[in-house]
Amino acid sequence: MHISDNSCCCSFDECKRTSDWLLSQTRYRPKIAVVCGSGLGLLAEYLTSKQAFRYEDIPNFPVCTVSGHEGRLVFGKLNDKSCVFMQGRFHLYEGYSLCKVTFPVRVFKLMGVETIIVTNASGGLCQDFKVGDIMIIKDHINLPGFAGQHPLCGPNDERFGVRFPTMSDAYSEDLRKLALDISSELGYSSFVHEGVYCMVCGPNFETVAEARLLHKLGSDTVDYTDWT
Numbered sequence: 001m002h003i004s005d006n007s008c009c010c011s012f013d014e015c016k017r018t019s020d021w022l023l024s025q026t027r028y029r030p031k032i033a034v035v036c037g038s039g040l041g042l043l044a045e046y047l048t049s050k051q052a053f054r055y056e057d058i059p060n061f062p063v064c065t066v067s068g069h070e071g072r073l074v075f076g077k078l079n080d081k082s083c084v085f086m087q088g089r090f091h092l093y094e095g096y097s098l099c100k101v102t103f104p105v106r107v108f109k110l111m112g113v114e115t116i117i118v119t120n121a122s123g124g125l126c127q128d129f130k131v132g133d134i135m136i137i138k139d140h141i142n143l144p145g146f147a148g149q150h151p152l153c154g155p156n157d158e159r160f161g162v163r164f165p166t167m168s169d170a171y172s173e174d175l176r177k178l179a180l181d182i183s184s185e186l187g188y189s190s191f192v193h194e195g196v197y198c199m200v201c202g203p204n205f206e207t208v209a210e211a212r213l214l215h216k217l218g219s220d221t222v223d224y225t226d227w228t
C-alpha cells in the first residue's frame with residue numbers, strides 16, 4: 001500500500017515542544033482557553049495578573065496577519081480561575097495550512113486545557129438576528145470539510161484523540177445552558193440567541209445566493225474560522 005508523504009507540520013512532538021516551552025515560562029496551569037475573534041481581543045483585558053507572550057516569541061507559533069487580531073497569548077486569572085486567552089487567531093485564507101490554523105488547540109490540550117470557548121465576528125444569516133447580536137453555537141456545518149479540507153485528515157496520532165471523533169455533542173449543553181441563563185439574568189435575552197454556525201474558507205464575503213443557500217442548509221451564521 002502506498003502512503004503519500006503528506007505529513008502534518010504540527011506533529012505531537014512539535015506541539016509538545018511549544019507546550020513545554022509555555023509551561024516553563026509561566027506558573028499558570030489553565031484549564032480554560034478563550035479564543036478572541038476579530039474585534040474581541042479586549043476580552044483578555046478582564047484577566048487579572050496578566051502574563052502575555054507575543055506569538056512571534058513562542059516557538060513554532062504562527063503569527064497573525066489580519067487586522068483586529070493582536071497576536072498575543074495572555075495568561076491570567078478570571079474569578080480566581082487560571083485561563084489563557086488567544087488575542088488573535090489564524091485563518092485558512094491567510095495561507096496557513098489547517099494544521100497550523102489548529103496548532104494552538106493541540107498545544108492547549110497538551111498544556112492541560114479542558115474547556116475551550118471560541119468567539120468570532122460572523123455574518124448573520126437568520127432574519128431574526130440584528131447586527132451586534134450574540135449567537136451561542138449549538139452545532140456547526142463544516143462546509144470545507146465536505147470537500148476534503150479537514151484538520152483531522154492525514155495520519156491520526158491517538159495521543160491527540162480517536163480517529164473517528166463523534167460530533168453529535170460537539171458543544172457542551174451545560175455550558176450553553178449556563179450562558180443562556182446568565183444572559184437572561186442580565187436582561188440580554190433579546191440579543192443573545194442559540195444557533196448553527198457554518199464555516200467557509202473566505203476571504204470573500206458570501207454572495208446573496210450563497211448566503212441564501214447556507215441559510216437553507218440550516219446555518220444561522222457564517223464565518224471563516226472556528227477551526228480554532
Ligand SMILES: O=P(O)(O)O[C@H]1O[C@H](CO)[C@@H](O)[C@H]1O
Nearest residue numbers: 037038119120121223224225
Ligand atoms: O472569525 P474571526 O476571527 O472573528 O474573523 C472574522 O472576521 C473577519 C472578516 O471580517 C474574518 O477573518 C472572519 O473570519
